[in-house]
Amino acid sequence: MRDRDSNAHRRPRDHVPAGRPHRAAETTGPSFVEGRRAVLEALRAGAEVSHLRVAASAEPSRVLDEVVEEARQRRLFVERVPSEVLDALSETGRHQGVIADVRLPEALSVEGLYEKACQGGREPFLVVLDGVEDPQNLGAIARSAEAAGAHGLIVPIRNAAGISPGSLRASAGALLLLPVAEAPNTARALEWLKGKGVWVAGADPEGGRPYHEASLTGPLALVIGGEARGLHRLVRERCDFLVSIPLKGRVESLNASAAAAILLFEAARQRPGPGQKPHKNG
8 A cells, every 4th residue: 555645756657558448338318306405406507408307296495496486598498296205206205295207317337437537637536425325415425526626426337325216315416516437446446546547545443544644735536435344455555545534523423424524524624726615505
């Protein structure tokens, strides 16, 4: 495991490890976005919405008014339906009287995501998920990643949460804004990124230096492990360094999305960038 604060030379950016390249992921296709805030953010993100349903008995609210107004501006027909129709369609059970049919953006290959992240001479700032299985965690991590200025998200193709109504709702639209790549093999994807000069930092509650003492600048891939087992061994071995979050209370660990948010915003704090936007609750 390399230590980025050591005197070791950086890897050349033009070196690519041998191995089979990742295949380009296919278009994900249509999905439901459920919930007032999630649908509003999807509309504002310019998502391709083909059908918008609103419960005829939905209680008025500011957010619902904004959903209807965004739809009107885009000349989308708003179908008023009985709430039972939405109950039957809902996969989350938390539709809040609003469901939109949305065509998801096409997933990228790891190589394609890297190229997109480097556009304009940027130093790529990527988030890699290693076995995160809870759609709520996936959505929450995507929301934090987008808010912290990350350039993309890499998720495994197998044995992990994917983009679904639950993760879309939890992301509050972030999964429609943040470029996403699918990796057939996470360890190999990390090795490829390292060959491009990207530093790989793994979140590990059992080891590593405290996150606020680690350098999270430059080309960076931050790896977040799964809820139960953390980082897989092969993934952990490919991290250049590990970071931990010191806990002062009696709880033994943090939720994956909570830990990711802390690390993401520490990386954002350390990285140069445009002026920050004020935080808004909700």
